[in-house]
Amino acid sequence: MKQLSDLLWEARADAPPPRYDVDDVVVAGRRRKRRRQATWVAAAAVVVATVGVALVVPRGSAVTPALPAAPTVTPSTSYYTFSFRGFTAGNYVIADPDTLMMDRSVAEVRTAGSSDTVADLEAYLPGVQPAFKGWTRREAEPINGRKAFYLTRSSDEGLIWEYADGALAFLRPGADPLPRADLRKIAGSFRPGGGQILRTPLKVGYVPADYRLITLRSSTDGSFATFVPAAQVETILASPSRMYPPGKVEKVITIGVNKSIPGEDPAPEKLNCLVGPGRCERALTDGFRLRILGQGPAVSETEKLARAITAADPADPEKWIPADEAFPTSALLTGNR
Numbered sequence: 611m612k613q614l615s616d617l618l619w620e621a622r623a624d625a626p627p628p629r630y631d632v633d634d635v636v637v638a639g640r641r642r643k644r645r646r647q648a649t650w651v652a653a654a655a656v657v658v659a660t661v662g663v664a665l666v667v668p669r670g671s672a673v674t675p676a677l678p679a680a681p682t683v684t685p686s687t688s689y690y691t692f693s694f695r696g697f698t699a700g701n702y703v704i705a706d707p708d709t710l711m712m713d714r715s716v717a718e719v720r721t722a723g724s725s726d727t728v729a730d731l732e733a734y735l736p737g738v739q740p741a742f743k744g745w746t747r748r749e750a751e752p753i754n755g756r757k758a759f760y761l762t763r764s765s766d767e768g769l770i771w772e773y774a775d776g777a778l779a780f781l782r783p784g785a786d787p788l789p790r791a792d793l794r795k796i797a798g799s800f801r802p803g804g805g806q807i808l809r810t811p812l813k814v815g816y817v818p819a820d821y822r823l824i825t826l827r828s829s830t831d832g833s834f835a836t837f838v839p840a841a842q843v844e845t846i847l848a849s850p851s852r853m854y855p856p857g858k859v860e861k862v863i864t865i866g867v868n869k870s871i872p873g874e875d876p877a878p879e880k881l882n883c884l885v886g887p888g889r890c891e892r893a894l895t896d897g898f899r900l901r902i903l904g905q906g907p908a909v910s911e912t913e914k915l916a917r918a919i920t921a922a923d924p925a926d927p928e929k930w931i932p933a934d935e936a937f938p939t940s941a942l943l944t945g946n947r
Contacts, residue, residue, distance in 0.1 A: 689943040690826065690933035692805030693733050698722075699799035702792065704731055709827040710808050712843075713738045713852035719781070719796060728784045729768070729793075733802065736777040740770075741851035750790075753797045760790065769793040773800055809930035810835065811867055815918035817941040818904075818911045821863055824943070826933060830925050832868035837941060839906070861906025863915070867924050870899040883913050890916035898924045 692715040696706040701722050709716035719729040734740050742761070750758040750769065758771035761780070767787040770780045779800060781793050788796075810828045812835060817823075822843045825836040838846075839861050846852055870893060883890040888904035890913055900919060904912035922929040934942065 688807050688934055689945060690823075691807045693735065694800070694802050695804040695806065697799060697801070699796040700792070702728075702796055704796065704800075707733075707805065707808075708829050709825075711825050711852075712846055713740065715805065719784075728786070729788055729796075730782040730784070731796070731800070732780045732782060733773070733800070734778045734780070735852075736774060738778070738852050739850040740778060740780065741853055751794070753794065758794075758797065760793075769797055771797050773797075774802060777802070808933045809927065810933055810936050811922045811924040811930050812865060812936055813920045813922065813931055814865065814915070814937045814941075815920075816915050817938050818863070818907045818915065819940070821907070821941060822943055823933075823937055823941050828927075828930065830927065832866065833924065834864055834866040834868075835937070837863040843943065863902070863904045863907065863912070865915075865919065866901045866903075867894065867898055867921060868901070870897050881913070881916055883909070883916065888912040892916070894921050894924065896923065896925055 690710060692707040692710060694707065694715060694717070696717060697704050703720050703722050705718045705720065707715040707717040714732045714734045716733075717731045718727045719731055720727055745761045745763045747759040747761050747770075750760050750771075752758055753769075753771040753773075756772045758769060761768045761770055765787070766783045767790075768781045768783045769790075770778055773779045779797065781788070781796060808826050808828060810826060811833055814835070817837060820839050821837040822840050823835060823837050824843060824846070825834075827834050838859070842854065842859070842861065846854055849855065881890055881892045888907065888909045889902065891899060891901040894900050898921075900916075900921060902912060902916045902919070904915070922931060
């Protein structure tokens with residue numbers, strides 16, 4: 611069997627160049643410190659996202675008999691439980707994860723004493739073969755005795771490594787790449803497990819039939835939830851990268867909560883819906899706004915969903931609701947991740 615070093619980043623020559631991929635959407639949304647409204651814009655961008663791959667990380671372990679035993683990754687009891695928890699590494703604080711996708715959990719990396727995000731830590735589930743676009747790799751010294759590579763794209767550089775058998779993690783650079791020694795310090799301190807179930811300020815009483823919750827992000831700066839039809843979920847799960855095949859995603863619903871833009875209607879009881887794109891929005895308390903964008907379901911369904919949403923205080927995580935209780939049971943994915 612080929613090793614990770616032999617297979618990593620094999621080209622998919624038949625993959626068309628995408629306009630966007632899921633990583634582009636997530637990264638855009640997580641740079642909210644520099645673009646306050648990016649959370650909603652990035653979530654809505656999934657509507658037109660073209661999910662393609664140029665390079666593929668294969669399934670399987672890079673372990674040789676000389677390497678130490680791998681950490682054990684215990685499957686979560688809820689599909690919406692993060693795969694790790696926050697920790698510190700030298701002068702860096704890795705927050706508890708705030709974004710959960712079908713292939714990974716994502717957390718912000720900050721310097722101690724600062725609220726600015728300098729990188730993202732993405733921990734992929736065991737067996738997932740992450741797909742990236744336009745990155746190249748250079749072999750790095752092992753992390754905890756296991757294979758690792760530096761990934762570069764333009765002026766960006768991150769680090770990907772195997773943290774357990776068949777499980778990879780990626781330190782995605784922020785505005786400025788971190789020094790390699792710092793990347794290695796963070797990677798060497800990472801341990802899987804101990805994650806909590808995701809909590810959200812959203813309380814959704816209705817989701818159109820056949821739609822399933824696949825992505826959640828919860829932050830005091832902005833939160834969103836994304837739903838696609840069950841058939842699309844099966845397609846994603848069947849993909850080694852847990853990404854949708856190349857091509858436009860035709861059916862998707864996104865619910866977002868983010869800070870209002872000056873001049874927007876402040877009346878919380880007033881629901882504004884646009885017929886064409888199936889978009890509804892209204893004000894919440896304390897300067898936040900609820901936005902729903904539906905592509906695929908009838909406009910009447912999008913409006914029905916919008917009227918069935920309440921929200922806990924978006925600025926107070928202590929009042930947020932566990933994901934398993936925040937959405938209709940019919941919309942939840944089940945089983946271990």
